[in-house]
Amino acid sequence: MSRPHLTLGIETSCDETSFAVVAGGRRILANVVLSQTGEHRRYGGVVPELASRRHVTNAVPLLQAALAEAGIGLGDLDLIAVTRGPGLVGALLVGVSLAKALAWALDKPLVGVHHLAGHVYANFLAPPGGDTAPEPRYPAVTLVVSGGHTDLFHLEAGGGLRWLGGTRDDAAGEAFDKVARELGLGYPGGPVIDRLAAQGDPGAFAFPRAMLDDDTLDFSFSGLKTAVLYELERRGWRDPDRRAELEAHLPDLAASFQQAVVDVLVAKTLRAARQVGARQIYLAGGVAANRRLRHDLGVAAAAAGLDLAYPPPVLCTDNGAMIAAAGFAAWQRGRRDGLDLDVDPDPPLDEWF
Ligand code: KG4
Numbered sequence: 001m002s003r004p005h006l007t008l009g010i011e012t013s014c015d016e017t018s019f020a021v022v023a024g025g026r027r028i029l030a031n032v033v034l035s036q037t038g039e040h041r042r043y044g045g046v047v048p049e050l051a052s053r054r055h056v057t058n059a060v061p062l063l064q065a066a067l068a069e070a071g072i073g074l075g076d077l078d079l080i081a082v083t084r085g086p087g088l089v090g091a092l093l094v095g096v097s098l099a100k101a102l103a104w105a106l107d108k109p110l111v112g113v114h115h116l117a118g119h120v121y122a123n124f125l126a127p128p129g130g131d132t133a134p135e136p137r138y139p140a141v142t143l144v145v146s147g148g149h150t151d152l153f154h155l156e157a158g159g160g161l162r163w164l165g166g167t168r169d170d171a172a173g174e175a176f177d178k179v180a181r182e183l184g185l186g187y188p189g190g191p192v193i194d195r196l197a198a199q200g201d202p203g204a205f206a207f208p209r210a211m212l213d214d215d216t217l218d219f220s221f222s223g224l225k226t227a228v229l230y231e232l233e234r235r236g237w238r239d240p241d242r243r244a245e246l247e248a249h250l251p252d253l254a255a256s257f258q259q260a261v262v263d264v265l266v267a268k269t270l271r272a273a274r275q276v277g278a279r280q281i282y283l284a285g286g287v288a289a290n291r292r293l294r295h296d297l298g299v300a301a302a303a304a305g306l307d308l309a310y311p312p313p314v315l316c317t318d319n320g321a322m323i324a325a326a327g328f329a330a331w332q333r334g335r336r337d338g339l340d341l342d343v344d345p346d347p348p349l350d351e352w353f
């Protein structure tokens with residue numbers, strides 16, 4: 001049997017440091033992720049300089065752990081794939097510098113990966129510990145929803161990626177995080193709101209569904225955050241003395257806010273699927289863990305005769321395995337980067353793939 005092609009995937013774009021070894025672009029041999037969420041929590045969000053410094057201290061030990069878990073040495077690697085953006089510049093620099101040093105020392109090809117392509121390709125990995133990867137179905141639409149992004153992509157028949165639309169202001173996850181902060185629920189806000197919303201009435205408060213009826217595939221979530229704040233203000237619930245009253249309404253507020261986000265995400269994703277004639281819808285990114293989103297999108301997709309798939313939770317959040325998968329696919333399509341590869345906080349997707 002021929003030896004499988006081994007890709008090292010490196011992800012340091014935000015507050016996760018991750019190294020993965022992926023065989024044949026699909027099978028995960030190791031996917032070591034160190035999240036700094038706990039450290040950033042007390043600041044209410046990611047502190048860029050702190051993130052960069054943690055990547056610097058943790059990178060080499062985590063690389064060693066990933067190689068040990070995969071049972072291979074550095075010399076066994078065939079390809080180095082690294083996130084070059086979008087992300088925090090200082091954080092990206094750590095991964096890209098290390099990737100270039102490895103590619104040079106090992107004399108192996110280097111591919112700088114678009115982070116969002118990584119999220120899209122997370123759908124084509126075998127689940128951790130598994131051998132069988134789902135076969136990609138084209139044409140498809142992928143909704144990438146995370147703390148930093150809300151974007152729709154067309155996955156074309158040949159495997160190419162085309163950007164269809166995205167948020168004009170806050171990302172969906174950012175809206176969850178900001179609203180949660182205003183409600184005194186801590187960071188990150190998504191999981192807490194998801195939990196609270198399960199006990200609330202999504203129709204209790206009428207929050208706006210921005211850009212629902214316009215023709216674009218763009219989103220806007222900052223007005224929704226403002227609408228929640230305005231409601232709190234209007235009812236006097238920002239007064240610390242009325243915290244008990246606010247707490248009694250938290251499930252309804254969470255459910256109503258969440259439903260407003262989900263309604264727009266579902267409607268635009270279905271519209272995108274119709275536009276490109278998709279057979280399949282994929283979901284990716286941290287907000288893909290949201291139960292209401294999974295449920296409502298699943299129901300809407302089924303009604304339109306489409307299938308919905310999403311990666312397991314560990315592959316929804318930032319990780320090296322998805323970067324290896326996207327890097328391998330790009331390499332197969334002929335992508336090669338030189339040792340002068342630069343980071344890019346907002347790289348164009350169309351040129352990349
Ligand atoms: O993909 P991710 O780990 O990091 C980024 O690249 O941003 O996504 C993190 C985001 C955070 O905004 C978090 O609040 C959100 O995903 N999130 C959720 C849920 N779990 C995580 N949002 C809604 N519902 C959830 N269950």
Ligand code: ZN
Pocket residue numbers: 115119146285317318
């Ligand atoms: Zn991400």
